[in-house]
Amino acid sequence: NAGVTQTPKFRVLKTGQSMTLLCAQDMNHEYMYWYRQDPGMGLRLIHYSVGEGTTAKGEVPDGYNVSRLKKQNFLLGLESAAPSQTSVYFCASSYNSRTDPLPYGYTFGSGTRLTVV
Amino acid sequence: RKEVEQDPGPFNVPEGATVAFNCTYSNSASQSFFWYRQDCRKEPKLLMSVYSSGNEDGRFTAQLNRASQYISLLIRDSKLSDSATYLCAVSGNNAGNMLTFGGGTRLMVKP
Numbered sequence: 001n002a003g004v005t006q007t008p009k010f011r012v013l014k015t016g017q018s019m020t021l022l023c024a025q026d027m028n029h030e031y032m033y034w035y036r037q038d039p040g041m042g043l044r045l046i047h048y049s050v051g052e053g054t055t056a057k058g059e060v061p062d063g064y065n066v067s068r069l070k071k072q073n074f075l076l077g078l079e080s081a082a083p084s085q086t087s088v089y090f091c092a093s094s095y096n097s098r099t100d101p102l103p104y105g106y107t108f109g110s111g112t113r114l115t116v117v
Numbered sequence: 118r119k120e121v122e123q124d125p126g127p128f129n130v131p132e133g134a135t136v137a138f139n140c141t142y143s144n145s146a147s148q149s150f151f152w153y154r155q156d157c158r159k160e161p162k163l164l165m166s167v168y169s170s171g172n173e174d175g176r177f178t179a180q181l182n183r184a185s186q187y188i189s190l191l192i193r194d195s196k197l198s199d200s201a202t203y204l205c206a207v208s209g210n211n212a213g214n215m216l217t218f219g220g221g222t223r224l225m226v227k228p
């Protein structure tokens with residue numbers, strides 16, 4: 001049972017380069033999220049998706065794009081990396097029930113450590 | 118004011134001690150609350166969910182005070198392995214089950 005898998009685990013980019021972070025979950029969860037975690041700032045939501053083909057902006061979306069072409073995958077793209085995007089990126093997924101409106105906790109991937117120089 | 122606030126610590130306690138952390142939230146419409154544990158350089162892992170007044174799981178007890186808008190986490194009989202950062206997370210009345218996280222409280226349990 002893999003849960004949530006993120007690739008790559010580490011990456012160093014030069015300013016202006018682009019890259020895509022991949023998140024895959026095998027739990028059939030509808031909801032998926034991308035967060036970044038920085039010292040002193042905690043976890044901040046970048047983008048999220050409530051289902052295949054849907055995406056929405058979170059708290060800090062600038063400089064990032066996302067796509068959810070398949071239910072199990074949620075991609076995070078950096079078109080032109082900046083040093084301010086140096087961070088640890090976590091993907092998460094969540095179950096949602098059509099009959100129980102209470103939210104459920106997240107399952108996180110192991111993270112991607114990105115350094116932009 | 119941040120939406121979810123935690124004392125960053127660190128809390129340094131001896132083995133066997135009881136320790137409690139608080140987490141305050143600003144959105145009175147918040148519905149659900151969670152405690153996560155995060156080890157150094159690892160992902161957060163769900164520790165407890167708090168949907169009503171509280172929840173207990175072994176040595177861990179979470180309580181919710183809606184009037185004062187805070188949740189607490191109590192750890193009894195602390196173990197060395199409890200050393201970690203504890204994050205609280207709050208969900209408002211939003212579609213998409215988005216969680217807002219606090220900055221975390223670091224706990225160090227000493228022999």
